[in-house]
Amino acid sequence: MSYANKKIEKELVVKSTTDNLALIRSFTKKAAEESGFADETIGKIILAVDEACTNIIKHAYNFSPDGKITISIKFDRSKFAISITDEGTHFNPNSVPEPNIIEYYKQKKVGGLGIYLIKKLMDEVKYSTLTGNKNQVILVKYLPR
Amino acid sequence: MADFNVNLRDVGNVSIIDVKGYLDAHTAPELEHVFNKLLDDKQFKVVVNFNDLKYISSAGLGVFMAYVETMRENKGDIKFSNMKESVYNIFDLLGFPILYEFYKEELEAIQKFNLQGQA
Numbered sequence: 001m002s003y004a005n006k007k008i009e010k011e012l013v014v015k016s017t018t019d020n021l022a023l024i025r026s027f028t029k030k031a032a033e034e035s036g037f038a039d040e041t042i043g044k045i046i047l048a049v050d051e052a053c054t055n056i057i058k059h060a061y062n063f064s065p066d067g068k069i070t071i072s073i074k075f076d077r078s079k080f081a082i083s084i085t086d087e088g089t090h091f092n093p094n095s096v097p098e099p100n101i102i103e104y105y106k107q108k109k110v111g112g113l114g115i116y117l118i119k120k121l122m123d124e125v126k127y128s129t130l131t132g133n134k135n136q137v138i139l140v141k142y143l144p145r
Numbered sequence: 146m147a148d149f150n151v152n153l154r155d156v157g158n159v160s161i162i163d164v165k166g167y168l169d170a171h172t173a174p175e176l177e178h179v180f181n182k183l184l185d186d187k188q189f190k191v192v193v194n195f196n197d198l199k200y201i202s203s204a205g206l207g208v209f210m211a212y213v214e215t216m217r218e219n220k221g222d223i224k225f226s227n228m229k230e231s232v233y234n235i236f237d238l239l240g241f242p243i244l245y246e247f248y249k250e251e252l253e254a255i256q257k258f259n260l261q262g263q264a
Contacts, residue, residue, distance in 0.1 A: 054204060
């Protein structure tokens, strides 16, 4: 198998607590550095993964600390894909409107910015429901040629 | 993991919040705690100095959204200073520059409050 086709896979399984966010970020950072992204892009990927996991902790598990979050990263020379899976309450990200910062200000609204950030930071974002009542979001960033 | 630190100090009648490290959903409550203290003390003129902040997620941005209007209703504001480009870019992505004042140096933000106070 040539290097060009070599796929590297890494997995991290954590409980649904916010104190694991630092661990999730360092796991993501290490993999993104290995794949050869520029620092700025690595920063974007880390933030997108943090936002996705924060949403799972808050919304899928409603801050219950015993939920499971599985983060799998697969990458080759062209594509860096992060799959994040939970077993909590399903939520439809399409039901969250794109935030308008001025409306947010008027309504003193503080949440909902995460989903919008993820879309802005990544090249592809796909939410799906898996068998066994699992929710999955796949975040993709393409490597520059 | 204590990767975030927040410190409160006064310069004249302006409160300065120094934030350091990583501001995420885990550490944002510490910042909320400081804002609640400011409201208790009726301190509404606030500068947040980002000089030592390495990272911010939307949970951190949400804290500023939650408190800014109360500050403004009481003739104060939340102004930002000394922000790294990587941190500013996140604020920019969400359109914050429409609603907040950003300054290169803390002193400029303090002076803006003092000028407004004289008007």
